[in-house]
Amino acid sequence: MSQLKIEKVHDDFEIEPVEGLPEQPPEGERILWQGRPDWWQLAVESLNVKWVAGYFVLLSLWRFISQLDLLPLGQAIGAAVPFLLLGVVTCGLLTLVAVAQARATVYTVTDARVVMRIGAALTLTLNIPYTQVANAMLDLRKNGKGTIALETMGETRLSYLTCWPHVRPWYFRMAQPALRCIPDAENVAALLADAAEARVSTPMVARVTPAAQQNTAPHANTVAAE
Secondary structure (H helix, E strand, O other): OOEEEEEEOOOOOOOEEEEOOOOOOOOOOEEEEEEEEOOOHHHHHHHHHHHHHHHHHHHHHHHHEEEEEOHHHHHHHHHHHHHHHHHHHHHHHHHHHHHHHHHHOEEEEEEEEEEEEEOOOOEEEEEEEHHEEEEEEEEEEOOOOEEEEEOOOOOOOOOOOHHOOEEEEOOOOOOOOOOEEEEOOOHHHHHHHHHHHHOOOOOOOOOOOOHHHHOOOOOOOHHHHH
């Protein structure tokens, strides 16, 4: 049975035979879709840029109001400005992290598996065959972007921190790899579901041992599954 694989990519200068894949796909395997997270959506959902910006706005307002009775208007505004500048710098850094994560990421959906090349600093490649996917969940936003989380089977356990932000939020103990903040998420989810259903429902090809080889065990009916 195919197993979920986690591969570390150590050479940042190694040329990928196919972008997002560590090697050429096996003969007969077709790439159905490739994409990256939307960097702004990633910044909003995984790095909470809007919440951080709101926090610094409230902090500057509190500073302004608390100083308004003690200082002239101009000086009260000046006392609040450093908090706004700190908020701009913080949100800018978080946005740069989101951009770096989005540019370093490639999600690939084939007719046999999902491959996730993730990580801006430490690059990992997750190879997830459909036979190891128990369920897939779509979190769709009004703008058409969304996240597809994969609930995996088997003994392989993923680290939430290692895979972050490419995991389903708040699922720490049983981390679920996820295609985060992708455009046209509904169509991608439908494509993935059809490919997984087709792969899982494909019957196993059985090879029946020829009768001439069964002389030593005439009462045995030997079937070997490929």
